[in-house]
Each structure stands twice: as structure tokens, then as C-alpha cells.
Amino acid sequence: MTIETQGEQRNGQGHKLVAASISQDLGFLLAKLHAAGSVLNNRALSEFDLKERSYSVLILANSGLEPTQREMADFLSLDPSQIVALVDELEKRGLVARAAGKQDRRAKIVTATAKGSRLLAQAAGAAGRAEADVLDGLSGEEAAQLKALLRKALWGALGA
Amino acid sequence: MTIETQGEQRNGQGHKLVAASISQDLGFLLAKLHAAGSVLNNRALSEFDLKERSYSVLILANSGLEPTQREMADFLSLDPSQIVALVDELEKRGLVARAAGKQDRRAKIVTATAKGSRLLAQAAGAAGRAEADVLDGLSGEEAAQLKALLRKALWGALGA
DNA sequence: ATGGATAGTTGAAAATGTCAACGATTTGTT
DNA sequence: AACAAATCGTTGACATTTTCAACTATCCAT
Numbered sequence: 160m161t162i163e164t165q166g167e168q169r170n171g172q173g174h175k176l177v178a179a180s181i182s183q184d185l186g187f188l189l190a191k192l193h194a195a196g197s198v199l200n201n202r203a204l205s206e207f208d209l210k211e212r213s214y215s216v217l218i219l220a221n222s223g224l225e226p227t228q229r230e231m232a233d234f235l236s237l238d239p240s241q242i243v244a245l246v247d248e249l250e251k252r253g254l255v256a257r258a259a260g261k262q263d264r265r266a267k268i269v270t271a272t273a274k275g276s277r278l279l280a281q282a283a284g285a286a287g288r289a290e291a292d293v294l295d296g297l298s299g300e301e302a303a304q305l306k307a308l309l310r311k312a313l314w315g316a317l318g319a
Numbered sequence: 320m321t322i323e324t325q326g327e328q329r330n331g332q333g334h335k336l337v338a339a340s341i342s343q344d345l346g347f348l349l350a351k352l353h354a355a356g357s358v359l360n361n362r363a364l365s366e367f368d369l370k371e372r373s374y375s376v377l378i379l380a381n382s383g384l385e386p387t388q389r390e391m392a393d394f395l396s397l398d399p400s401q402i403v404a405l406v407d408e409l410e411k412r413g414l415v416a417r418a419a420g421k422q423d424r425r426a427k428i429v430t431a432t433a434k435g436s437r438l439l440a441q442a443a444g445a446a447g448r449a450e451a452d453v454l455d456g457l458s459g460e461e462a463a464q465l466k467a468l469l470r471k472a473l474w475g476a477l478g479a
Numbered sequence: 480a481t482g483g484a485t486a487g488t489t490g491a492a493a494a495t496g497t498c499a500a501c502g503a504t505t506t507g508t509t
Numbered sequence: 510a511a512c513a514a515a516t517c518g519t520t521g522a523c524a525t526t527t528t529c530a531a532c533t534a535t536c537c538a539t
Contacts, residue, residue, distance in 0.1 A: 174390070174393065174394050175352070175384060175386075175390070176379060176382070176384060176386055176390055176391070176394040176493090177385055177394075177474055178360070178382070178384060179379050179394075180378060180382065181375055181378040181379060181382075181387075181464065184375075184378075184445075184446070184472065185450045185453060185454065185469075186353065186356050186357065186360050186371060186373060186450065186453075187395075187465060188395070188466060188469040188470060188473065189352055189353040189356060190351055190353055190371075191395075191396055191473060192349055192351050192473055193346065193349040194395070194396040195473070196345065196346050196349060197443070198422065200346050206369075207395055207474060211346060211350075214496065215344075215347060216342075216426075217343055217430075218340060218341040219338060219339050219341060220338060221449065222336070222338070222340065224335060224336060224337040224338060224339055225387070226335075226336055226339075227517080227518095228517075228518065229516085229517060229518080230334070230336055231336070232334055234334050234336040234337075235351075236350070236351055236354040236355070237436060238496070238498085239518070239519085240493095240496095240497090240498090240518085240520080240521095241496080241518075242518090243518065243519060243520085245361055260407065260517090262505095263505065263516090263517080264371060264503085264504065264505085264517095265503065265504045265505070265516065265517040265518070266504095266516090266517060266518080267517080267518065269495075273435055274424040278353055282500080283348065285385060286346075288345070290345045290346065293345060293346075293471065293472065295327060295472075295526070296472050296473075296474075296475045296476070297468065297471060297472055301468055301471070304464070304468060305345075305465070305468040305469070306343065306348060307466070308461055308464060308468070309345075309348040309349065309352055309456065309463040310342065311457050311461070312352055312453065312454060312455075312457055312465065313348065313351060313352055313355070313456075314337055314456075315456045316456070387486075387487095388486075388487065389485085390484060394533090397527095398498070398527070398528065398529085399486075399487065399488085400487085400488070400489075400490095400527095401526080401527080402487090403487065403488060403489085417484070420486085422536095423485090423486075423488040423535075423536070424486095424534085424535060424536085425522070425534065425535045426485095426486055426487080426535095427486075427487065474526090479493080480532105481530090481538100481539090482537100482538090482539090483518105483535080483536105483537085483538085483539105484533085484535105484537075484538100485534100485535080485536075485537095486533100486535080486536095487532105487533090487534090487535105488511085488531100488532080488533085488534105489530105489531085489532080489533105490529105490530095490532105490533100491528105491529090491530090491531105492527100492528085492529085492530100493526100493527080493528075494517065494526080494530095495524100495525080495527085496523100496524080496525065496526080497522100497523080497524075497525085498521105498522085498523085498524100499519105499520105499521095499522085499523105499535070500519100500520085500521090500522100501519085501520080501521105502517105502518095502519090503516100503517085503518090503538080504515105504516080504517080505512090505514100505515080505516070506513100506514085506515075506516090506524095507512100507513085507514080508511100508513080508514095509510100509511085509513100509531080
């Protein structure tokens with residue numbers, strides 16, 4: 160990143176609008192870094208026919224935490240109906256499987272198949288490289304700090 | 320934030336899926352905090368009939384930097400056609416004005432009117448309060464650090 | 480001055496987001 | 510035990526957003 164933030168290197172150096180007060184706005188900073196990262200992420204994942212969304216679902220399915228679709232929806236900030244579509248597609252590709260919840264038979268627990276697990280391992284490598292690209296301008300320590308602060312903002316000091 | 324991250328307080332304490340490895344993924348953290356913040360931001364701005372997008376455009380128009388629509392599009396990571404729609408609406412409401420570029424008559428420079436400036440001042444207060452809400456779990460120093468790291472990731476050490 | 484690029488604009492197509500309804504199940508109340 | 514209310518996944522409709530290809534007017538380089 161940093162060197163040329165997504166097509167705004169039109170004039171050579173960084174963008175003149177960086178001086179605007181919106182560059183101090185958290186929402187803007189999150190949106191912009193997220194947008195820039197999404198491009199790289201999706202590009203990296205396209206090799207595996209995955210997108211950020213399906214990649215996220217696959218990770219959760221592979222986590223061993225036996226998440227239900229509802230839990231995934233809450234956690235990923237998505238509408239439950241979007242999870243249906245994502246799981247449908249991954250299931251059709253044989254990467255995840257649905258199973259009825261043990262205590263609650265309304266719920267569907269989504270788990271990764273061996274094939275899904277294998278694909279995920281490869282995809283994670285590519286995604287990691289994309290993330291490193293985004294964090295190019297930060298030292299290793301700073302990158303860790305940034306992620307720690309994001310986690311803390313979301314879940315408090317205790318968060319993962 | 321922190322206390323109850325957007326409907327995922329279903330079971331009382333934080334979400335069990337926080338333990339999944341995706342909680343270490345930068346893209347996910349950015350998306351999630353951004354999603355949570357957007358809700359609060361848009362809620363705060365709705366009082367002024369603004370959304371995050373139009374608010375951003377209004378800020379840039381009011382910055383004194385005389386941005387063209389193309390520069391706004393690049394800077395906000397939006398398609399130029401989306402800027403057209405946003406400026407159209409703000410112009411219709413008398414909050415901004417279009418002027419032909421001085422050196423380049425193809426370009427349109429967008430500036431805030433006095434009315435737009437006044438509205439922005441109020442809206443900025445509400446947006447600031449929403450941002451403080453999002454950063455609830457962080458100390459003042461940590462919040463500043465988070466924003467500094469985001470800026471550095473985007474524009475390098477020199478960035479605004 | 481001619482050709483090729485760029486700014487803004489328009490409109491269409493594709494992708495996403497939002498929401499209400501439904502059957503199957505669970506949970507709470509009596 | 511029986512009933513009412515709530516919840517889970519699913520479907521489908523609808524709105525919003527994104528993406529992209531044209532088009533005109535203008536700029537820039539040769």
C-alpha cells in the first residue's frame with residue numbers, strides 16, 4: 160500500500176486531499192483501508208474461486224467451533240439470508256457440510272470437509288500475503304499493534 | 320461499542336466465534352469495525368439528512384482545497400458516477416456548488432456554500448460523538464494511536 | 480490540427496443489502 | 510399437557526449500491 164493507494168497516484172505524489180479534515184475521521188480511515196485491502200484480498204482469493212465472504216465462512220466452518228448459521232451471521236455482520244447463499248455455494252462445491260444442531264434441531268451447524276480444509280490452507284497463504292501488502296508501510300510491531308487495537312475496540316481488552 | 324457489538328450479544332457474553340482465527344485477519348477486523356461504526360455514523364447523520372457518503376463529500380467541499388469531482392472519487396475510493404449523484408443531491412439542497420476548473424474546464428470544482436458549511440459544523444459534532452462511541456473501549460491515547468496507524472498504513476509516515 | 484487521453488455525465492446490468500413471510504422447532508406459561 | 514411466543518433457516522421481493530460501457534467536451538502531445 161502506501162506507495163500508491165488505489166489509483167490516486169494520478170499526479171505522482173500522494174493525494175492533495177489527504178490534508179482535508181476527513182483524514183482524521185475514523186470511519187473514513189476504516190472504509191478506505193478496508194476498500195484498498197478488499198481489492199488485494201479478493202484478487203488473491205480469486206485463484207481459489209473464493210471471495211472475502213466465502214473465505215470468512217470457510218474459516219469459521221473450519222474453526223472447530225461448530226458455528227450455526229445464525230452465529231456466523233451475527234459474527235460476520237451479515238443478514239442470515241446471505242449466509243444461506245454463501246453456505247449453499249460452498250456446500251455445492253463440497254467444501255463445507257451442514258448438520259442439524261445437537262440440542263436445537265432448527266439450527267444448522269456448518270463444518271468444513273477435508274477438501275474444504277485443504278483449500279483453506281492454501282487460500283490462507285495467499286490472503287496472508289495480501290494482508291502483508293496492505294500493511295507494507297508499517298513495521299511488524301506496528302502491524303500487530305494496529306490489529307490489537309482493532310480487536311480491543313470491537314471486543315474490549317479480553318477479546319481474542 | 321465493546322459492550323454489545325451489533326446484535327451478537329445473543330447469549331449474554333461476547334461471541335464464542337471470537338476465538339476463530341479470522342479474528343486475527345486484518346480485513347475482517349476492518350470490515351467489522353467499519354460496519355459497526357457505519358450504523359452509528361449514519362444514525363447520527365440522519366438528523367441532518369446526510370449519510371456517510373454525502374457527509375464525506377461535504378467535508379471535502381468545505382476543506383478549502385477546491386477538489387474536483389475526480390479527485391473526490393479517487394480519494395473516497397468511489398466511482399466518478401457516484402460522486403455525480405452525491406454532488407447532484409447536495410447541490411439541489413443548496414449545500415454545495417459546482418464551478419468550472421480554472422486551468423481545466425472539463426473539471427468541476429465542488430465547494431460548500433455558507434449553508435453547507437453551517438450544516439457541516441453541526442453534523443460534525445454528531446459524527447464526532449458517534450466516533451467516540453465506537454472507540455468507547457479504547458483510552459484516548461489508544462484511539463489516537465489507532466488512527467495514526469491507519470493513516471500510516473494508507474499514506475506512510477508522512478500522511479496527514 | 481489531429482489523435483489520444485481525461486473529466487463529467489448518463490444509463491443499463493450485476494451484485495448486495497434489507498426485509499417480510501413461512502414451516503419447523505424450541506421455549507416459556509399456564 | 511397444551512398453548513403462545515420466539516427463534517432458525519429459507520425463500521422471494523424489493524431497494525440500494527457497484528460496476529461498466531458509452532458519450533460529449535475539453536485538454537495535451539506531437
